[in-house]
Amino acid sequence: xxxxxxxxxxxxxxxxxxxxxxxxxxxxxxxxxxxxxxxxxxxxxxxxxxxxxxxxxxxxxxxxxxxxxxxxxxxxxxxxxxxxxxxxxxxxxxxxxxxxxxxxxxxxxxxxxxxxxxxxxxxxxxxxxxxxxxxxxxxxxxxxxxxxxxxxxxxxxxxxxxxxxxxxxxxxxxxxxxxxxxxxxxxxxxxxxxxxxxxxxxxxxxxxxxxxxxxxxxxxxxxxxxxxxxxxxxxxxxxxxxxxxxxxxxxxxxxxxxxxxxxxxxxxxxxxxxxxxxxxxxxxxxxxxxxxxxxxxxxxxxxxxxxxxxxxxxxxxxxxxxxxxxxxxxxxxxxxxxxxxxxxxxxxxxxxxxxxxxxxxxxxxxxxxxxxxxxxxxxxxxxxxxxxxxxxxxxxxxxxxxxxxxxxxxxxxxxxxxxxxxxxxxxxxxxxxxxxxxxxxxxxxxxxxxxxxxx
Amino acid sequence: xxxxxxxxxxxxxxxxxxxxxxxxxxxxxxxxxxxxxxxxxxxxxxxxxxxxxxxxxxxxxxxxxxxxxxxxxxxxxxxxxxxxxxxxxxxxxxxxxxxxxxxxxxxxxxxxxxxxxxxxxxxxxxxxxxxxxxxxxxxxxxxxxxxxxxxxxxxxxxxxxxxxxxxxxxxxxxxxxxxxxxxxx
Numbered sequence: 001x002x003x004x005x006x007x008x009x010x011x012x013x014x015x016x017x018x019x020x021x022x023x024x025x026x027x028x029x030x031x032x033x034x035x036x037x038x039x040x041x042x043x044x045x046x047x048x049x050x051x052x053x054x055x056x057x058x059x060x061x062x063x064x065x066x067x068x069x070x071x072x073x074x075x076x077x078x079x080x081x082x083x084x085x086x087x088x089x090x091x092x093x094x095x096x097x098x099x100x101x102x103x104x105x106x107x108x109x110x111x112x113x114x115x116x117x118x119x120x121x122x123x124x125x126x127x128x129x130x131x132x133x134x135x136x137x138x139x140x141x142x143x144x145x146x147x148x149x150x151x152x153x154x155x156x157x158x159x160x161x162x163x164x165x166x167x168x169x170x171x172x173x174x175x176x177x178x179x180x181x182x183x184x185x186x187x188x189x190x191x192x193x194x195x196x197x198x199x200x201x202x203x204x205x206x207x208x209x210x211x212x213x214x215x216x217x218x219x220x221x222x223x224x225x226x227x228x229x230x231x232x233x234x235x236x237x238x239x240x241x242x243x244x245x246x247x248x249x250x251x252x253x254x255x256x257x258x259x260x261x262x263x264x265x266x267x268x269x270x271x272x273x274x275x276x277x278x279x280x281x282x283x284x285x286x287x288x289x290x291x292x293x294x295x296x297x298x299x300x301x302x303x304x305x306x307x308x309x310x311x312x313x314x315x316x317x318x319x320x321x322x323x324x325x326x327x328x329x330x331x332x333x334x335x336x337x338x339x340x341x342x343x344x345x346x347x348x349x350x351x352x353x354x355x356x357x358x359x360x361x362x363x364x365x366x367x368x369x370x371x372x373x374x375x376x377x378x379x380x381x382x383x384x385x386x387x388x389x390x391x392x393x394x395x396x397x398x399x400x401x402x403x404x405x406x407x408x409x410x411x412x413x414x415x416x417x418x419x420x421x422x423x424x425x426x427x428x429x430x431x432x433x434x435x436x437x438x439x440x441x442x443x444x445x446x447x448x449x450x451x452x453x454x455x
Numbered sequence: 456x457x458x459x460x461x462x463x464x465x466x467x468x469x470x471x472x473x474x475x476x477x478x479x480x481x482x483x484x485x486x487x488x489x490x491x492x493x494x495x496x497x498x499x500x501x502x503x504x505x506x507x508x509x510x511x512x513x514x515x516x517x518x519x520x521x522x523x524x525x526x527x528x529x530x531x532x533x534x535x536x537x538x539x540x541x542x543x544x545x546x547x548x549x550x551x552x553x554x555x556x557x558x559x560x561x562x563x564x565x566x567x568x569x570x571x572x573x574x575x576x577x578x579x580x581x582x583x584x585x586x587x588x589x590x591x592x593x594x595x596x597x598x599x600x601x602x603x604x605x606x607x608x609x610x611x612x613x614x615x616x617x618x619x620x621x622x623x624x625x626x627x628x629x630x631x632x633x634x635x636x637x638x639x640x
Contacts (some may be wrong), residue, residue, distance in 0.1 A: 097514045097629070192531030193512045197631035222554035226544040335628060341532060356532070361541060366510075366534050366636040368548055371556035374634050 009435035016428040019397025023384035025431075026202040031438075032332040039313050039437050040065035043156045044166050046315035046326050047071045047081055049190045049340060050150040057100040057115060058300070060194075062337065063328045064154060069143065070094050071152060074115040075102065081154035082117050083141040093140070109295070112154055113140050131441040149185055151324070155362040159443070160165060167311070169413040170255045173262035176306045177317045180344045181287060183294030183302065188322065191356055195339040199374050200203070201381035203314055203335040204434075207353035209373060210316030210325070211309060212252040212426035215398065223368040228361060229356045230283075232278045234296035234368050236362060238276060238320055239305065243340035246271060247409050252419045253309070254426045259433020261426040262309035264319070266408060270303065282350040300413075301411065307427075312433055320360040333381065349438055399423030476572045479584050479610065482617050487565035490639055495546040498639065502539050503611055503618040510534040510624040510640065524538055525625065534626065542639075549637075557637045564591040567606070567640075581609040588624075592638055600633040602626055606640065637639055 013022040013031075025031050047062035048071040059072035061084065068084035070093075084092050086106040093104040103120070104113045112121035117140035122133060143154040146163035153163055159165060167174060180186045199206070209216065219374060220236060228236045247268040254261050273291040277283040295302045308318040314327040321341065328336045341359040343352040363370045383389055403417040403425045412418065419425045462470065482501075489498040502508075511525035511533045526533050548554045551610040567588045573583040609621040624640045 003484055095515060099517070148547075192535070193526040194628070195512070195532055195534075195631075198636065199634050219555060222548045222551040225551050225553075226547045227540075228544065331610075356530075357536070360534075360536060361534055364532075364534075365631055365634065367547070371635045371637055374552065375555040378634060 007382075009438040010432070012186065012293050014431045014433045014435035014438075015393070016396065019400045020393040021396050021431055022393050023390045025386040026204060026381060027332055027390070029332055030131070032329070034438055035434075036065055036329070037442050038440060039434060040329070040429075041442075042155075042161050042437060044146065044155045044160065044315050045313075046151065046324060047154045048152050048309070049188065049342060050079070051146055051188060051190045051326075051342070051345070052098070052153060052340070053079075055100065057102055058098075059094065059101055059115075060098040061094065061096075061197070063326070064152075064156070065329055068092060069154065070104070070140075071154075072101075072115055078116075078211050079145050079147055079152060080115075080117060081143040081145045082113075083143070085141065086111055086113075087119065087138045087140070097241060101412040107418075109217075117142050129337065131276060148174075150188060151178065166258065168255050168258040169415045170258065170260035170262065170309075171184075172304075172312065172413050173253060173255075173264075173306055173309060174260075174311065174317070176264075176304060177308070177319050179294075181290035181294065183290075183297040188342040189345040189352075190340050190342045195337070195360075197337055197365045199335045199378065200331070201335055201374075201377040202332055202384075203329045204371060205377035205380055206325070206327045206337070207310050207314050207316060207372075208427045208430055209377065210318075211430050212249065212254070212263035214252070214263065215290075215422040215424075216373075216376070217371050218233060220369055221436075222372065224369070228358075228368050229251070230358045248254075249307075249418075251408075251420050252423050252426045253412070254403075254417050254429035255413070256415050256417065256429055257433060257436065258415075258451075259312035259430050260309065261312075261430060262306060263426070263451065264306035264308075266412075267303040268304065268411070270300075277354070280354065280412055282348050282352060286348055286351045298411075304412075310430065311446060312430060315455075318363070319355070321362055322355070323359055323363055326361065333385075396424045399425055400428070470616070471574070472572070475574055475582070479572045479582070479617070480570055483570070483584075483586070484609070487567070489619050491563050493560060495549060495639070498499075499539070499543060499546060500618075501619055502542065503620045504539055504579065504611075506539050506542075506619055507621040508538065508542055508624075509536050509622070510626055513627065513629050514633075515629055528623075534631070535624070545639075554637075556635050559595060561592045561594045561638055563638055566590070575612075581611055582617070584610055586607040588640060590640060592633070592637065600629075602633070602640065605626075610639050 013025055045064045045071060048060050052060045053073045056073055056075045056077055059070050062069045062071045070082045070084050071079050074080060084094050086093050086259050088111050089108050091106050091108040093106045102305060110123040114120045119135040119138045125133060146153050147406050148163055212352040223236045227234055229238045231238055249266045251266055252263050274289045310316045315326045323339055323341045325337055325339045330336050343355045361368055399419045403419050405417050407418055417425055475589040486501055508557055509528045513525055516523050545550045549557045568584045569587040571585045575582050575607055585607050588604060588606045604626040607623040611620045
């Protein structure tokens with residue numbers, strides 16, 4: 001490896017300028033350990049949605065990279081994200097997936113934490129600790145928390161910019177995802193439960209696939225041959241009915257330098273509602289009204305029809321099915337995916353049923369579409385492990401040099417590049433951001449105080 | 456020739472129960488054979504047109520809160536929560552030959568045990584059949600999954616056998632340890 005002032009990634013393992021990336025970044029244990037510290041511990045990570053914990057005391061478990069966290073709403077209504085880890089011996093203090101709790105008692109030695117993370121009770125405080133334990137110093141470890149329109153992100157690093165700055169110019173696209181179908185910022189309601197499953201691949205295969213890979217459409221030929229869309233026609237997308245026979249740009253959008261991505265369609269003109277749910281009058285009426293309200297509310301910007309993308313590093317959002325899939329690393333060779341799905345809280349019950357029914361058949365391990373994605377990721381991962389295979393970089397050069405800024409509409413954003421139809425610009429932006437973080441060693445941690453021995 | 460005495464009521468009931476259990480067991484053996492030999496369209500023929508096919512998520516809950524142990528049918532996220540039309544689409548997808556998650560196809564072995572059958576007199580005309588299942592799946596070279604859980608069926612008399620009117624599949628896993636659910640239970 002050439003000496004580039006300690007830089008091992010940008011220009012070396014991740015050579016986006018030439019559209020080449022080493023397979024090593026997917027399979028090396030050393031790279032993996034670095035990315036836990038340099039990527040995950042510094043980034044805003046998705047942990048859950050506020051509608052999962054509506055009442056004071058409600059909690060739901062989350063994950064940040066490999067570690068379990070508790071997302072809760074304390075009795076005063078404030079959100080917290082705690083490392084699910086007792087300060088005494090590290091036992092999990094909460095082992096229920098969701099519930100309501102004023103306290104988190106550790107099963108091991110009985111330390112008890114409040115819903116605000118304070119260490120409120122320690123057995124043998126007097127006879128064992130001689131009242132010398134400063135409980136104020138030993139509360140649960142708490143992350144920075146940001147709720148963006150109800151979508152809750154958390155970050156361990158005090159030096160990382162606040163969430164809105166972190167989002168950068170993805171804001172327009174992520175706002176579009178957060179908006180209700182009528183274009184307003186109202187309440188989404190998460191369906192009960194979280195799909196959780198293991199996949200035999202590195203987390204980045206999933207993150208980059210969702211970043212914007214229209215090129216992989218052929219792998220979904222089987223689902224497109226059957227009826228998945230609730231519109232009752234062949235294909236997997238409800239929006240096929242909307243986009244067919246219209247003048248549009250199909251776009252890949254990447255946000256630099258943050259490494260976030262989006263994909264979707266920009267119609268060249270305003271467009272009328274296209275009848276989609278002909279056999280379901282309530283659902284049809286709902287989406288027809290939403291369409292009209294969105295156009296009125298957003299004007300020209302309603303021509304953007306978002307499909308989804310990836311918020312760097314590991315949460316991918318899907319419009320239409322309103323889902324968030326988080327790719328939690330479990331070592332370099334395995335990923336634990338958590339998926340939640342949401343519906344507009346005030347939508348008619350029929351609409352919620354259609355959406356729920358659609359999403360669980362689309363995504364997840366029983367989803368007709370995601371099943372085939374996972375097959376690709378798993379075997380691409382295997383293909384990155386071989387001694388000989390690893391000598392050969394992967395090709396990420398599609399559309400290199402053809403990215404356009406401020407196009408096709410200036411209002412699409414600032415530090416935003418767009419490419420039409422198929423391009424790997426989004427993957428390059430994702431890995432450029434990843435490489436920049438990986439080339440930055442962690443700041444030195446403050447020295448720990450010396451252990452005070454008994455006099 | 457000696458005449459056998461007519462069975463008493465209790466014996467009659469026991470025999471009826473044994474016969475019914477035997478019929479259901481044979482039905483399940485045939486069903487497993489259809490699935491394991493990949494005759495999915497024939498398998499669909501065992502399902503009632505109004506079948507409910509449901510596999511909930513299993514949550515970690517406090518002891519005693521068993522009501523809340525599974526996600527709810529028709530309300531929450533579930534691994535499966537669908538009817539015959541949707542299952543037909545799954546079969547069609549496999550038959551395309553380009554459903555890569557099932558191409559090459561899984562090798563499966565469906566086993567069931569602990570069968571308990573209740574006749575239709577208590578169940579709105581439906582027979583209740585509860586069993587444990589163990590499904591082994593092996594695929595490509597070394598992909599291997601073991602699915603174990605409980606299956607609660609409601610069966611309806613149809614023709615000279617049964618049709619499945621409802622199937623609840625309680626898979627005993629919280630985080631699904633398989634990468635997909637491309638097979639039927």
